[in-house]
Amino acid sequence: MIQRLAGKIILLWGWKRIALAFLMGALASFALPPYDFFAVCFISFPVLVWLIDGAVDNAGAGPIRRLLPAAMIGWWFGFGYFVFGLWWLGNALMVDAVNFAWAIPLAVLGLPAVLAIFYAFAAALARLFWSEGLGRILSLSFAFGVTEWLRSFVLTGFPWNAIGYAAMPVPVLMQSSVIVGLLGMNALAVLVFSLPSLLAGKRDLKTGFVVALVLVCAHVGYGFYRLHTANLVAKGPNVRIVQPSIAQDLKFDAEARRDILDKYLALSAEAPRSGAPKPQIIVWPETAVPYILTKTPDALQAIGDTLTDGQVLLAGAIRMEEPGIGQMPLYYNTIYAINDAGEITAAADKLHLVPFGEYLPLENILRSLGLSEVVEMPGGFTPAVTRRSMQVTSNFTALPLICYEAIFPAELGYQGASADAIINVTNDAWYGDTPGPYQHFRQAQLRAVEQGLPLVRAANNGLSAVVDPYGRIIDALALDAVGVIDATLPGKVQLPLSEHLRRLQFLIVLGALFVAVIAYFSRDRRRIG
Incomplete structure (x- = not known):
C-alpha cells in the first residue's frame, strides 16, 4: 500500500x-x-x-x-x-x-x-x-x-x-x-x-x-x-516578573503614559504571596517604561520610591543618547538596572534589531519611497556595539536578551560562563492571541537549556515565565493574564561538553x-x- x-x-x-x-x-x-x-x-x-x-x-x-x-x-x-x-x-x-x-x-x-x-x-x-x-x-x-x-x-x-x-x-x-x-x-x-x-x-x-x-x-x-540526574539547588536571588498586559495601541498614547507607569508600580509593590520571600530583583518587559528616563527624573523618583531597600528593577525602556552638534539623537532598545534610590546603575542595549520593525534596511532608498519602520523613531533604533553581560547586583550577573535576540543561539556565544541567568524581556502584544508568542517562548526556553542557565522571561502580555536550566517551567503566566510571578532562581548547571567541543x-x-x-x-x- x-x-x-x-x-x-x-x-x-x-x-x-x-x-x-x-x-x-x-x-x-x-x-x-x-x-x-x-x-x-x-x-x-x-x-x-x-x-x-x-x-x-x-x-x-x-x-x-x-x-x-x-x-x-x-x-x-x-x-x-x-x-x-x-x-x-x-x-x-x-x-x-x-x-x-x-x-x-x-x-x-x-x-x-x-x-x-x-x-x-x-x-x-x-x-x-x-x-x-x-x-x-x-x-x-x-x-x-x-x-x-x-x-x-x-x-x-x-x-x-x-x-x-x-x-x-x-x-x-x-x-x-x-x-x-x-x-x-x-x-x-x-x-x-x-x-x-x-x-x-x-x-x-x-x-x-x-x-x-x-x-x-x-x-x-x-x-x-x-x-x-538533575540536582538543582536554589542559589539565585528572589525575582518578581511583572506582566501588565498593556494593549499595544495604548503604548503609543501620550495621555496614557502615567497610567501605564502606575500600573507597573502597583504590580511591583504588591505583597508577596503567602510564604513567598520578598523579591530582590523585579523585572519589567521590553519598552515597559513609557518615558525617556534620562529626561524624566520624576519617573525615576517614582520607581525609587516604590522599590524597598536593596531591591533592583530591570526594566525595558528606550534610551536616548544625546547628539553632537548638528546631529540627530540616537535611540536604543535597552534594559536598565535601577536601584532603590531611583538611580540607573547599569544598562544593556539591544544588539540584533528587527529589520523593518526597528530599522529600515537600505534606509535612504526606502525612506525616499515613503516607507518607515513599524516602531518609528527619528532615524530608527541604533544597535549595540557588542553583546555583554550585565552586573545587576554584587553577586548576580545577567545575560540580557531583548525580544527576538533569544532566537539566535549562535549569537549568545559562550557568555553563559560568566552569567547567572538569562533575562529575556519582550513585548509580544504586537501579535495578539496567535501562535507567535508561543513560538517565541519555546525558542527562549531552548536557550536556557543550551546555556545551562535559568531563564527569567518578562513579556508584556505573556508568555512570562521562570524556567530552570533544563527547560522546565518553574512558574508562568498565561497569555493576556495580568499579574506577577515570584520565584527563587535556581543556580546554573555544568554543561556536558567543553566550550571547545x-x-x-x-x-x-x-x-x-x-x-x-x-x-x-x-x-x-x-x-x-
Whole structure:
C-alpha cells in the first residue's frame, strides 16, 4: 500500500505536485507551538522525499535545469511551512492599520516567499547528491542542516521556527541540544522524520530502522537520564516578573503614559504571596517604561520610591543618547538596572534589531519611497556595539536578551560562563492571541537549556515565565493574564561538553552526515558504472 502511494506521488505532475508540496509544508507547521503535534512530520517529510524522487528533468539538461524541479518542490514546501507558521506577523501591522495595513500581504506572503528560497536551496542541494534508499534521506538531512545554518545569519538572519524545534516540544526532548546544538538537531530531525519513506521499498530498510531506533532512543534516553540526574539547588536571588498586559495601541498614547507607569508600580509593590520571600530583583518587559528616563527624573523618583531597600528593577525602556552638534539623537532598545534610590546603575542595549520593525534596511532608498519602520523613531533604533553581560547586583550577573535576540543561539556565544541567568524581556502584544508568542517562548526556553542557565522571561502580555536550566517551567503566566510571578532562581548547571567541543558540535554532525552522503552516492555511481 505504501509502495503504491509513493509511486503515485512520484508520478504526480503539474499543479498537483505543487499543491501537495505546499500542503506538506503547511502540515509540518503544526509540529510547532502551540500545537506541538510533531507526528505530522513523519508524513510531510516522507512525502517530500517522494516528491523529490519524481523531480527529474531530461538527462541532457544543464546542471541548473536538472536541479530546478527539485528546487521548485522545496520552495513550495517551504512556502506552505512559513505561510502557516508565520501568518500571525500580519497581526503586528494591524496595530497601526492606517499606516501599515497595506503591508500585510508582504508580511504574510512576501516574507514566507523569501524564506522558502532557503528550502528550495535545500532540495536542490539534496538532489545534487541524490541516491537510492537511505542515501537520499541522508542527503536531504545534510542539505537542511546546511540551509538552516545559512538561515541563521544570511540577511541578518531569521532562524524562527527552525525544523529542529519540532523534535523538542517538551523538556525531556530538549536535552540533546546540549550535545548537538539546535543546528545539529535541525539535520538529525529531518533524518528521522524522513526515514518512513523507506517503507515504500526494500533497499536499506533494515539499516534505516536501526538508524531511527538508535537516534530516537539516544534522544529520548539522554533526556530522561539528564533530567533524572538533575540536582538543582536554589542559589539565585528572589525575582518578581511583572506582566501588565498593556494593549499595544495604548503604548503609543501620550495621555496614557502615567497610567501605564502606575500600573507597573502597583504590580511591583504588591505583597508577596503567602510564604513567598520578598523579591530582590523585579523585572519589567521590553519598552515597559513609557518615558525617556534620562529626561524624566520624576519617573525615576517614582520607581525609587516604590522599590524597598536593596531591591533592583530591570526594566525595558528606550534610551536616548544625546547628539553632537548638528546631529540627530540616537535611540536604543535597552534594559536598565535601577536601584532603590531611583538611580540607573547599569544598562544593556539591544544588539540584533528587527529589520523593518526597528530599522529600515537600505534606509535612504526606502525612506525616499515613503516607507518607515513599524516602531518609528527619528532615524530608527541604533544597535549595540557588542553583546555583554550585565552586573545587576554584587553577586548576580545577567545575560540580557531583548525580544527576538533569544532566537539566535549562535549569537549568545559562550557568555553563559560568566552569567547567572538569562533575562529575556519582550513585548509580544504586537501579535495578539496567535501562535507567535508561543513560538517565541519555546525558542527562549531552548536557550536556557543550551546555556545551562535559568531563564527569567518578562513579556508584556505573556508568555512570562521562570524556567530552570533544563527547560522546565518553574512558574508562568498565561497569555493576556495580568499579574506577577515570584520565584527563587535556581543556580546554573555544568554543561556536558567543553566550550571547545560546543563550538564544533554542528560541524561534527554535518561532517558525519556528509561522509555518509558521499559513501552512498559513490555506491550508487559504482552500481551504475
